Amino acid sequence: MAKLPKSPLQQLDAAHHLHPFTDSQALHHKGARVIERGEGVYLWDADGNRILDAMAGLWCVNLGYGREELVQAAEQQLRRLPYYNLFFQTTHPRATELAASLATLLPGDMEHLFFTGSGSECNDTVVRMVRHYWAEQGQPERNTIISRHNAYHGSTLAGASLGGMKPMHAQGGLPLPGIVHIDQPYYFGEGGGQSPHQFGLQRARQLEQKILESGPDKVAAFIGEPIQGAGGVIIPPDSYWPEIQRICRQYDILLVMDEVICGFGRTGHWFASEYYGLQPDLLCMAKGITSGYIPLGAVAVGARVAQGLISGGEFFHGFTYSGHPVACAVALANIAVMQKERLVERVHDDIGPYLQQEWASLGSHPLVGETRGLGLLAALELVADKSDNRRFDEDVGAGVICREHCFELGLVMRAVGDTMIISPPLVIGRLEVDELITKARQALDLTYQTLMK
Numbered sequence: 103m104a105k106l107p108k109s110p111l112q113q114l115d116a117a118h119h120l121h122p123f124t125d126s127q128a129l130h131h132k133g134a135r136v137i138e139r140g141e142g143v144y145l146w147d148a149d150g151n152r153i154l155d156a157m158a159g160l161w162c163v164n165l166g167y168g169r170e171e172l173v174q175a176a177e178q179q180l181r182r183l184p185y186y187n188l189f190f191q192t193t194h195p196r197a198t199e200l201a202a203s204l205a206t207l208l209p210g211d212m213e214h215l216f217f218t219g220s221g222s223e224c225n226d227t228v229v230r231m232v233r234h235y236w237a238e239q240g241q242p243e244r245n246t247i248i249s250r251h252n253a254y255h256g257s258t259l260a261g262a263s264l265g266g267m268k269p270m271h272a273q274g275g276l277p278l279p280g281i282v283h284i285d286q287p288y289y290f291g292e293g294g295g296q297s298p299h300q301f302g303l304q305r306a307r308q309l310e311q312k313i314l315e316s317g318p319d320k321v322a323a324f325i326g327e328p329i330q331g332a333g334g335v336i337i338p339p340d341s342y343w344p345e346i347q348r349i350c351r352q353y354d355i356l357l358v359m360d361e362v363i364c365g366f367g368r369t370g371h372w373f374a375s376e377y378y379g380l381q382p383d384l385l386c387m388a389k390g391i392t393s394g395y396i397p398l399g400a401v402a403v404g405a406r407v408a409q410g411l412i413s414g415g416e417f418f419h420g421f422t423y424s425g426h427p428v429a430c431a432v433a434l435a436n437i438a439v440m441q442k443e444r445l446v447e448r449v450h451d452d453i454g455p456y457l458q459q460e461w462a463s464l465g466s467h468p469l470v471g472e473t474r475g476l477g478l479l480a481a482l483e484l485v486a487d488k489s490d491n492r493r494f495d496e497d498v499g500a501g502v503i504c505r506e507h508c509f510e511l512g513l514v515m516r517a518v519g520d521t522m523i524i525s526p527p528l529v530i531g532r533l534e535v536d537e538l539i540t541k542a543r544q545a546l547d548l549t550y551q552t553l554m555k
């Protein structure tokens with residue numbers, strides 16, 4: 103795709119708009135990519151280029167773009183009640199209906215929902231909720247939360263602290279006190295000579311070490327993404343999560359699953375906790391809950407913590423847009439479409455296996471050290487030498503080069519370092535998967551030519 107000089111919009115953007123997670127100076131020179139329209143799994147940029155969005159926006163547009171059912175739900179609610187709050191012993195029908203609907207979809211005994219406006223606000227809520235819970239149980243010193251290096255839990259002070267990304271911690275004096283990290287179950291990058299089974303147990307057992315180091319009576323909870331998304335679609339060995347859950351139960355540590363990415367059918371289950379046989383005490387959701395059409399988050403609360411909160415007097419926490427009525431209306435419509443079209447079952451039985459089968463074929467490419475995936479989440483690792491999976495030097499920027507070739511070919515793939523990841527809309531068809539794979543292979547070929555010339 104030929105790069106045109108900056109348009110008036112790009113010049114205006116450079117003059118006034120500070121983008122998230124962006125080197126603004128670099129962007130000002132380049133000019134922001136302008137995405138104008140979406141339909142199904144496709145986007146169109148301001149130059150009229152059609153792009154297959156294999157990232158579903160930011161892991162969130164599960165129903166694809168242009169779903170009239172969601173637009174209608176929003177419009178109807180906007181006309182009837184565009185906003186009201188859930189404070190002062192008040193509710194509105196959509197919040198109540200959505201809480202009841204979610205309770206039927208969640209694993210285990212999770213019957214209660216606390217609404218927020220984002221995934222980060224969910225994780226801030228988790229920190230306050232678990233510390234308040236333990237204080238109400240007469241154990242106020244239980245306030246340490248254990249998370250993982252390279253986890254992503256958002257960009258608020260608590261979300262970024264729970265996250266394990268060092269560049270984020272370096273900006274703003276993070277992590278906050280009482281939030282500590284153990285290593286991640288990243289077998290391809292850190293497995294060493296161990297079997298996946300042994301590596302999964304070894305990494306899970308770091309939790310026990312950290313609990314003993316912190317003092318079991320000081321630890322409130324452990325938080326993790328079933329599959330780390332922004333960290334690079336890190337799929338743990340099968341031995342990992344059962345061992346984590348066993349350790350949490352042994353030391354009576356609350357288990358918090360962050361399903362902001364993995365929830366709402368992404369893995370072929372309504373929630374990935376089901377796939378891993380987990381009974382979390384708290385579960386965070388956002389993104390796919392509304393297919394990204396409007397911001398919404400929710401924390402699902404299991405019976406034990408819910409009873410503690412309910413009997414613990416006023417919980418001094420909440421947001422203006424907690425359970426925004428238009429967002430709840432869109433979420434209800436989103437869930438209804440997922441149920442009507444049996445999308446979760448389709449990911450599990452049809453399009454998920456098909457995507458994984460086709461994605462795995464990329465593993466034969468000379469640049470690819472590994473392909474992996476579950477449902478409609480997938481990753482591949484770019485390597486300089488397949489014989490020993492030697493990585494490229496960081497300054498080569500192989501992932502960014504590959505990502506840019508993807509855009510030139512009309513495909514969005516995310517680069518996390520030299521890991522290429524996809525998370526397409528759940529509505530993607532087989533022919534669109536074929537297009538995705540063809541373009542991904544072409545991008546790998548172009549990247550190979552760029553790097554190996």
Ligand SMILES: Cc1ncc(COP(=O)(O)O)c(CNc2cccc(C(=O)O)c2)c1O
Pocket residue numbers: 160220221222223225254255256257261327331332360361362363388389
């Ligand atoms: C697991 C998880 N938890 C919490 C959040 C925070 O949600 P909000 O952004 O709505 O506050 C996320 C968000 N995930 C996220 C957000 C922005 C960029 C990328 C990326 O992969 O580049 C990923 C996430 O992936």
